[in-house]
Amino acid sequence: MTEPTLTVRFFARLREELDTDSLSLPANDGQTVNDLLTQLASRGGRWAQLKGDQPVMVAVNQAMAKPATAVKAGDEVAFFPPVTGG
Template identity: 65%
Template sequence: MTSDSPTITVRYFARLREHLNTDSECLAIGDRTTVRDVLATLVERGGRWQELDSDRPVLVAVNQAMAKTSTALTDGDEVAFFPPVTGG
């Protein structure tokens, strides 16, 4: 992708932020990129990144609204991954 490719901001919260040792990053995306595509790209990094595709579910929000993995992304979107919140 070129330097003028569309980009998104990816944010990680709670245990994901701690486990991945980062709270955010910018990623270049292509046309017709979905949340599922971003997850696949991150998981391909291997190691601790595979937690995003483990049996411990993660939730996703796009531009601060709950979203599905089929949600299409556009330039400037913010994608947030976080673990489900449980109460006690």
């Protein structure tokens, strides 16, 4: 049996600074966006900024979400800086 996973995507400054477009991570029961952030920040180096002072926005399945939002296998979770279009 394949281990259940979720996809994490990064955009803009975060994508560049982490040098990562997307990751596949194991999906655990009861996991939240905040759990993902803590897990990724613990990689250290530039990853620490995910729990740093700069605001990090999150979308789950392409809808804006919050640290407390639950995530599950198959979800697409995206982290990005505040948007600056227009």
